[in-house]
Amino acid sequence: MSMDLSVPETWRVKGALYRLEAARCKACGRIHYPPMPACPYCGSRDLERVTLPSEGVLESYTVVYAVPEGSRHKAPVLLGLVRLGRVRVVAEITDADPSELRTGMEVEAVLRRIRSDREAGIIRYGVMFRPKLKGGSRGG
Amino acid sequence: MEVYITGVGLTKVGRHFDLGLRELAARAALEALDSARVDKVDAVIVSSTLSYREAGQFDLAGHLAGALGLKGAQTFAVEAGDASGLAAVEAACSLIRAGSAGRVLVVGVDKLTDYVSSRVYRDLQRLYEAEVQALYDIGHAGVAGLLARLYMERFGVSRDTLSYWPAMDHSHAKHNPYAMLPFAIDPAAVPKALKVAEPLTLLDSFPLGDGAAALVLESEPHGDARAKVVLATSAAGYPSFTMNEDPLAPESVGEVAARLREVTGIAPVDVDVIELGDTFTSIGLILAESLGLSEPGRAAVDAMEGRFTLGGDGPVVNPSGGLKARGHPVGATGVYMVGELALQVSGEYPGLKVDGARRGLAVIASGDGSSAHLVLVEGVA
Ligand SMILES: [Zn+2]
Numbered sequence: 094m095s096m097d098l099s100v101p102e103t104w105r106v107k108g109a110l111y112r113l114e115a116a117r118c119k120a121c122g123r124i125h126y127p128p129m130p131a132c133p134y135c136g137s138r139d140l141e142r143v144t145l146p147s148e149g150v151l152e153s154y155t156v157v158y159a160v161p162e163g164s165r166h167k168a169p170v171l172l173g174l175v176r177l178g179r180v181r182v183v184a185e186i187t188d189a190d191p192s193e194l195r196t197g198m199e200v201e202a203v204l205r206r207i208r209s210d211r212e213a214g215i216i217r218y219g220v221m222f223r224p225k226l227k228g229g230s231r232g233g
Numbered sequence: 234m235e236v237y238i239t240g241v242g243l244t245k246v247g248r249h250f251d252l253g254l255r256e257l258a259a260r261a262a263l264e265a266l267d268s269a270r271v272d273k274v275d276a277v278i279v280s281s282t283l284s285y286r287e288a289g290q291f292d293l294a295g296h297l298a299g300a301l302g303l304k305g306a307q308t309f310a311v312e313a314g315d316a317s318g319l320a321a322v323e324a325a326c327s328l329i330r331a332g333s334a335g336r337v338l339v340v341g342v343d344k345l346t347d348y349v350s351s352r353v354y355r356d357l358q359r360l361y362e363a364e365v366q367a368l369y370d371i372g373h374a375g376v377a378g379l380l381a382r383l384y385m386e387r388f389g390v391s392r393d394t395l396s397y398w399p400a401m402d403h404s405h406a407k408h409n410p411y412a413m414l415p416f417a418i419d420p421a422a423v424p425k426a427l428k429v430a431e432p433l434t435l436l437d438s439f440p441l442g443d444g445a446a447a448l449v450l451e452s453e454p455h456g457d458a459r460a461k462v463v464l465a466t467s468a469a470g471y472p473s474f475t476m477n478e479d480p481l482a483p484e485s486v487g488e489v490a491a492r493l494r495e496v497t498g499i500a501p502v503d504v505d506v507i508e509l510g511d512t513f514t515s516i517g518l519i520l521a522e523s524l525g526l527s528e529p530g531r532a533a534v535d536a537m538e539g540r541f542t543l544g545g546d547g548p549v550v551n552p553s554g555g556l557k558a559r560g561h562p563v564g565a566t567g568v569y570m571v572g573e574l575a576l577q578v579s580g581e582y583p584g585l586k587v588d589g590a591r592r593g594l595a596v597i598a599s600g601d602g603s604s605a606h607l608v609l610v611e612g613v614a
Contacts, residue, residue, distance in 0.1 A: 102364075109365045125476060127365040133472045133603075153386075155378030156431040157371065159438075161355035164370040172371055172430070174379045174475055181475050183376065185369050191431075196386055207369060219368065 098210035103217050110219035113145040113202060115180060124180045147202040148225060149177040156191045164208060175200055175222050188223035199225040236326045236465075237458035238610065240269025240449030241572040246413035246560030248346045249443040254281075254288040257445045258342035259300050261565075265338065265447035265572075266301075270457060274449070275334035276307040280321035280341040281564035282314060286356045287344055297340060307334065314360045315510055316467070316597040317341065318446070318567020319606035323465040325450045335452050341568030342445040353441055357563075360600030362473065374438055376601065377513035378430030380474060384481055384515055385432065388530030392432050396423035397537035398514045399436050399557045405542065406554020409584035411569070413442040413560035420537075437514040437557075444562030446569040459579035460593075460610040462571075464496050469604035474519075477602065485605035486523035486598055493594075493607060502526055504609070505590035506549045506577050508570035510597030511556050520596060521550065543585065548594075552577070552585040570595035571608050578612035 108114040109127040116128035120137035126145060131138045153174040160168040171186035171194065186194065187205050200222040209216040242264030249257055258279070266272060279294035290296065294308035313320035318341040325337040345353050357373035369375075384390060400420040406412040418436060426434035450462070471477070471485040490501055501507065501524040511517025514533075521532040526547055527540075535541065541550035553559040553573050556566065574593030576582040595608045 106365055106368065110368065125472075127362070133470070133476060136470075153379040153383040155375055155382060155433075156428070157375050157378065158428045159354055159372045159374050159430065160351065160370055161358055161372050162349070162351040163355065165351055167370060169428075170370045170372070170375075172369070172375045172379065174383070174480075181480075183366050183369070183371065183379065183475050196382070217368065 098208060098213055098215040098217055100215060103215055111204065113147065113177070113220055115143050115145050116140040117143045126180050126182055145177040145180055145182070149175045149200055151194065151196055151198045151200050152176050152181065153196055154186060154194045173200065173222055185221045186223065187221040193224060201225045234330045234332065234452050236329045236462040237451050237454040237613065238448055238460045238462065238571070238575040239451050239455065239457050240265040240271070241459065241575055242268060242447040243411045243569060243572055244445050245411045246442040246444035246562055249344065254284055254290060254293070254342060254344050255297055255300055257344065257443060258297050258340050261342070261445035261447040262297065262301055262338060262340045265449050269449035271336065271449060274303055274306055274336045274338040276309065276328055276337045277303060278309045278311055278321045278325050278337060278339050280311045280317040280339065280568060281343055282312055282317050283343050283345065283356050283563055287347060312564070313606065314599045315512060315563060316567055316599055316604065316606040317564040318570065319595060319597050319608050320467060320567070322448065322462065322567060322571050322608050323467055323606065326462050326465040329450060329452050337450045338447060339450060339568055340445065340447045341565030343562040343564040344443040345441040345562060346443050350441055362601055372430065374430035374433060374513060376474060377515050378433050380480060380519065381433050381515035384518060387481065390530060390533055392424050393420070394533045394537060395514050396420035398511070398517050398533050399423055401536045401541060402511070402551050402555035402557040405552050405585045406558030409554050409559060412554040412558050413440050414554070414558045433513055433515065439512050439556040439561035442560040442562055444560060444565045444569065446565050446572050448568060448572055454613060458613045459581065460575040461613055462608060463611050464493060464607065464609040466492050467604060467606040471603050474602035481519055481529070482523055483519065483598060483602040483605065485603060486520060486596070489596065489605045489607040490524050493609060497609065500525055501594055502548060504548050504592040504594045506552060506574060506587045506593045508553060508573060508595045509551055509555060510566065511551065512561060516598070517555065520598060524596060526550065543587070549587045552587060567595065567597055567606065571610060574610045578610060579614065
């Protein structure tokens with residue numbers, strides 16, 4: 094139970110959280126996620142929306158034991174620093190045992206429940222990453 | 234116009250179950266006013282990060298001015314995440330240098346022990362970008378854990394070597410009467426402690442504590458000045474640690490170090506004593522290396538070899554015990570740092586004293602690394 098999820102907030106972030114929507118800067122060519130009104134690298138506001146690739150590489154990972162209120166039942170939480178093409182994303186890792194995680198391993202995006210707030214009747218979904226099976230995707 | 238530090242008030246960081254937010258803040262504020270031997274100020278700036286979520290008090294500066302009998306003062310609140318205290322000092326210096334105020338009371342306060350730690354972790358998680366990233370359960374330590382593994386793998390530094398950083402903090406804190414954890418620890422105990430965000434453990438992370446610190450800053454030294462603020466600056470708007478080209482070398486920290494060189498002609502390594510915002514071991518190492526105190530990948534080894542302690546060949550780093558052992562009552566921390574440095578350069582520091590220290594530097598990066606704050610103080614004797 095958390096009682097701090099909001100309906101409008103859940104709706105607003107769905108582009109970034111469901112579809113990995115990012116922004117590409119037409120001035121410097123760099124991509125940032127989540128999309129902001131100006132490029133964090135050069136300050137330009139000449140941006141276009143792009144969708145990040147759904148497969149990437151795990152650059153780093155951690156197993157979080159100090160899990161916040163509302164999600165204690167999920168402990169420990171696996172968190173990854175995932176490289177998707179030229180962009181890095183911080184997101185939860187799912188469908189994996191901590192012992193199988195390695196930096197450099199291939200991962201793929203899946204939609205999962207991030208948190209739920211039973212009191213407010215909200216379930217928030219978002220992209221998580223799971224180890225990619227050798228020889229192809231396990232499917233979405 | 235010069236800015237002098239004439240008063241310092243510090244409370245011991247810890248579990249102040251008996252004091253509310255305002256009472257704790259008032260304790261530090263009154264000590265600062267008394268030590269400056271003044272009872273009136275033109276402005277009060279309060280620095281607090283978690284208090285509106287934890288203690289539920291808005292307009293804390295106004296309420297505090299009332300509680301302290303500071304009738305007629307201008308009041309402001311400053312909030313800049315982990316770096317709030319340094320931002321408040323910067324704001325006070327700006328008021329004084331602009332001639333808008335002659336004497337400013339800066340009070341930093343936060344209470345992190347009134348609620349269970351999992352609730353505090355949820356609030357601390359909002360130190361990161363809160364619209365998307367902090368919607369995941371990254372906790373307060375998740376990003377620091379990611380950076381720690383990246384650091385170890387890139388530089389081939391072992392978990393055991395990392396442990397010398399918090400051990401250094403603790404060996405300094407045992408002399409500090411205001412430290413929350415004033416005892417030494419065995420580096421070998423660090424990896425075996427309760428895991429927080431692998432590879433980081435509880436002994437790599439700041440303790441949850443309550444604290445308040447206060448300063449009186451003035452345009453006139455009136456004979457009691459302990460130090461002057463040479464530079465108080467900050468740089469925001471850079472990519473976060475994880476978005477930065479190199480997550481282990483935040484541009485924001487490089488920028489404030491460059492400004493220090495431009496304005497004063499000195500580099501961080503040239504000062505006598507430094508207080509760093511080492512929320513976690515990995516963040517401490519990244520700060521030390523981004524400021525040029527160590528070569529990339531070397532900060533933990535340098536700490537192990539005693540470079541940053543008394544008698545070492547670098548500046549003394551975190552004589553207070555750092556965030557790890559003095560503690561990190563978030564909005565108060567920067568104010569503690571500047572107060573401690575003022576006492577170091579005036580020869581009055583009650584803890585690990587850096588004899589003959591003339592210049593002291595405080596640096597804190599925001600939780601996600603996208604901004605950095607720096608304050609340089611110098612003795613006036
Ligand atoms: Zn750009």
